[in-house]
Amino acid sequence: MLNAFATGLRLSLTNRYMLQWFSRWHYVLGGGIIYNIWIYHLKKKLILTLIIIVLALLCAAYLVFFSGGGAQQSYQQVRDSYKASEAVLLDRNMEVIHELRIDTKGRRLAWQPLKDISPAVVQAIIHTEDKRFYAHHGVDWRAIASISLKKLTSGTRRGGSTITMQLASIFNDGGFKPKKGRRSFLQKISQIKAALALERQWTKDEILEGYLNLVSYRGELSGIGAAARGLFDKDPSGLTQSQALLLAALVGAPNAAYQAAGERACKLAQGLQWNDSCGQIKILAYNTLSVPYQIRPRTAFAPHAARLLIKNGKQEAVSTLDGELQRLVLDRLDRHLIALKENNVSDGAVLVAENKTGEILAYVGNGGGAYSSAVKVDGIRSERQAGSTLKPFLYELALERGFLTAASILDDSPLRIQTTSGLFIPQNYGKDFKGQVSARTALSSSLNVPAVRVLEIAGLEAFTVQLKVLGFKGLREDAEFYGYSIALGSLDITLFELVNAYRTLANGGMMGDLTLTPQPGPPVTKQILDARAVYIISNILSDRGARSLTFGFDNPLATRFWTAVKTGTSKDMRDNWCVGYSERYTVGVWVGNFSGEPMKDVSGITGAAPLWTEIMNYLHSAAPSNAPAQPSGVMSGSIAFEDDVEPDRSELFIAGTEPVKTQIRLNKEYETPRITYPPSETIISLDPDIGEANQMVVFQYTPQHERLTWTLNGEKLGTQGTPQLWKPKKGSYRLSIVNNEGKNLDTVSFQVR
Template identity: 45%
Template sequence: MTVWGASSVALALPLPTYPEVRAAHRPSDLILLDRHGEPIQTIRVDPTARRQPWVALSDFSPALRTSIVLAEDHRFHAHTGVDWAGLARSTWANLSGSGATQGASTITMQLAGLVDGDLVRPAGGRSVAGKLGQIAAARQIEARWSKAQILEAYLNRVPMRGELVGVPAASQVLLGKLPSGLDAAEAAILAALVRGPNAPREVVVRRACALLTVQRIDCATLGPAAARALGAGATARAPQPAPPNDAPHYARQALRAWQALPAPRPATWRTTLDAPIQRLAVHTLRRQLAELSLRHVEDGAVVVLDNATGEVIAWVGSSGAALSDAAAVDMALARRQPGSTLKPFVYAMAFERRLITPASLLEDAPTQLMAGGGVYAPQNYDRDFHGWVSARVALASSLNIPAVRLGVMLTPDDLFERLNAWGLGLSHSGGFHGAALALGSAETTLAALTNAYRGLANGGRLGPGRQVGSAAAAWLVGDILSDNAARAVTFGLDSPLVTRGFAAVKTGTSKDLRDNWCVGWTDRYTVGVWVGNAGGEPMQAVSGTTGAAPVWRALVQALHERDGRPSRAPPLPPGLVRQLVAGDARPARDEFFIAGTEQAEIRRGEHARGGADLRGIASPKPGALYALDPDMPPKVQRIVFQGEPGTWWLDGRRIGQGARLAWAPWPGRHQLELRLPGGRVDSVRFEVRGATPRDAVSSVPRQVPPQ
């Protein structure tokens, strides 16, 4: 190919236009915006170079524009892409060997190499054909671009010191200033760096001084600028002003969504976060943890969700490096024991199955339950027992023993399955956790738990087509968790759980005070807060009301103050009725019931529709283990089932009825159900081990098919 053929190829391939070059510019940092367009977080997405967002020519200081033109192309405004006189002088000097090798590339010719990779200067210098191609490209740019567009693109694309690309990046990193604020000395330093980005300090200063001399400015002004821009470690200095850093943990999730977009990806990405609420959550959490610093607690997390959409309004994954030794860990996604925050799901399931009503009387008394190979004796947080209480008081005041008994009635396996249907992602199995599952022995995350509470706020619905529990049961739980009088047994009448408008809220504390939670919802938002230590160390005397609850209340009140109205209680859903209830546990009051379970009077020891108490199956205990003796006659080996009068079912088959039934044991794991009047069902699992007794097969009672 001839020399002129090479130049004609360059002319035949159109270069990108100014709008195309500007649109293709990608900063090295992704800027995350909140829902209103306010910058809230930056993320480095290009580790190979550091570029700032595109800067308009009018936002470069006049001193900078002057220095760049003087240093690189003093005839820039006069030529049409090529400085023919300068090119001739450069060619003669280079060919004659009369002096140092000179270049004659104009700003436009340099820009051609910056926007077209095929025109980049080779390491060994350009050939004649390459130079002609560059000239042709420069002429093409000048014919289609304005001088202002050319200079603007050049300033944004020219390589600078180290990883810096573009004058805006160099200005902020090396000098800590926006390019609009550069003075003559600072502009001269940057212009000198364009000629030799990685030149030694003395060379850069000498060239900068020459530029100032041409402008009749004293070179003594270079000192401070040179010290900042050319000092050791200058390129590693953080950009100033500091980028927004309000949501570093949520940014990881946003980055994954941004990376899934087809190229070219946008330089900014709008999230659902609300910047004022996000910053308030960060500030409130840190302030609360600072106050708790003497109680050996340093970590926390916050999640705020929009009830209707599930959008994340705020997400704080850590208390920050100033307080935490694990600031990089997103504790909103860390698996921890949720404690009593699982109780609302236990009660919702019991209401839904009509095992109890909010008015049912539950006994809060010392209890021992079979658990694995031993006995489980749950206690309340205050180490006290409260006797017979209504289910409303038991849930609102977070009494442990009634919740454990309900969990046993529901069976750990069924409860485990339901909790995972709420999206909690519990591991192992219901049998593994046993009776302690109702008290939050399994691990989940704050994000999952907060979203499950959002499901309760939405009438048992997690999303379109995901109706996990009944709307009536979810409403009953919300009504109880918003009842300040019912929670007074444990929390008193004036606690951080009290808000100006409607709010259903529950606290939780895990074993040995390792985790502290407060999760609840209003008519528009669900807020979850966790406080503890990332390493799992126990806190000292930190309860739900002293740890997470103050943060929760501050956010709930701020959200509704911003909305200009308090939260309103949800309307009564279909299937619920109001009934005046009298009894010997508390004064007569209006109570809500799932239709068909309502009662006008409830007293201890009585069995009424809806299940006034929890006697159910008295024996065997959940998880009981029996051993067969092969040396004893089968007729004397019987397991006696005892409980309320009802129909007994074993492993899905009806085996008899009444309050007492003797059963010839058979090895294996079994599920026993007692089906009671009013639709109540009590269920336990137990196991029979040992050799099969002689003639045992003939001694097993005939099983009646299911009816």
């Protein structure tokens, strides 16, 4: 109908011009009869055109003013339902520490209040889209009439939609979108109705604010926040006049080439009588629109934590992180990785937790620099070999069960253990052996052979059960899969698990969960380790003197306040750890390569340790850290070592395990003897090229502190001790060792073929 109205009006005007022409020239063209005939037909068409115009206007007036108008969402409803494409992670102080895109269909940043938008943008948008915005009530009838007249007389097509009408179209989800390049009459009437209803419910400033936040500017950039950041890397409040002109030029043609957008912005500047140079505007258009736009996150300090917490369409998540600490740890890790670059170290991770609550204060899954091999990989949740970091839990188990004390002497000497896959020969990091050392020194200095001997005492099965209780989830059901190498850290663990296990030591054996989100009420904890044994382990891990055998007295692990700390390096130098705790915090650091590539010349105190110490120093820069209080059931006593193994000292003991005599000597009474060769299920083949008299099998057991009797298929071999030579014969055999009381201590099966 609106099209008919336009056509009719154009025809009426054309007829009027023709009538004037004929009234002036009718005598020249052919006389009065012809003139009267033309007049009759022209009047008839003019009347018909006027009837059509009147009907169209009446129909439009009825639809607009008498058909009820259409309810619109309130301003507050729109604000409440608005969702940015970026979600934010908040720290414990409700400050934004990370922005994370969660919507791939468009870019919308936080809603911008009108007061926070540059006045130049507001003025430019109103001038180009709706000059009489503050004068009309949703529909600019004067503008529609003027545009319609130009369209009828000159054929020019130009839209007359006000800002309110455009906002109503945005709310209608495309229902008013032109079909085949132009809106139908019913679409136009519906848009007008919606605009009038919107004006009755919203204020002018609310309409303008909504429009600026919802209109598309270029590509996927929707809203003034995304446009300002994506095109100019600015907040809307800081946009200049030239930038405002370019944005206003893009509203009508969001995907225009930079040349066309620049020309339009220049004309707009002239219309506004702004003194912005057209040349500078075109340069701005080229620099801005000839390259891909990009929204650079303003805060991006916790990407891995953000991906863990922002899920299921959340717009924001509150974390336990301390923003200031998170930024510092990320910065220090980046610097540390740069320093270790020549040692072929590319990746690292740091986790900081509060001991009592389990709240995570810093969660840095990897460095943020371009030198990292995989910045998106979360090094806190990735499984890596533990190295020596599990040794404190092994020694705690042996102390708790009374198998040894901190003063017990362990033998750090060459050890060969026969396994089904071959000989297991543990060695220390320095490729040397220290001889007889106390358990305190062995743990604090991270000696490998003594740790294996402790595992022999405590038992492989018992230790793997303890690790499961501590929360290490990567353990296989079959403990024999790891063998004695588990004492040296062959188990794959995560930094998340390791920090929580050490936090259990920091809390005297009480275990709880780590959390990244604030929890209501006090933390739920459970006593899983003996508080007395844990206290002694913490004392050992804080002993600078006991640590000096391997690391020297002055090393990066030493702090000015009380801390307990342990390092670890995995096989082939692929992973380096440093984890420890103070009175209030537990800090874990890992460095290495996610590719599994070995590091070069990185030791326990040159890899992760310096960063651990730096973080601890920051945490306690203004707060002390005191040693834990000695629990009941722990006593101290003076001891001396036989053969001057170590200097005389005062040592800690679980009550009842203190030595009867103050003279400490090597004690193996808790080691259970076992057959080391042949391993169970071994198949021994006779060699026909070697004479039978020269073929012998060596039976061995360990430890050798007492002489045991060998039995083969239930028959004594007639000799005692180890090694034992036996002449092989074809058959199946069961080999055992028996003590003086006739108790069978170990049995293996093998075959000779």
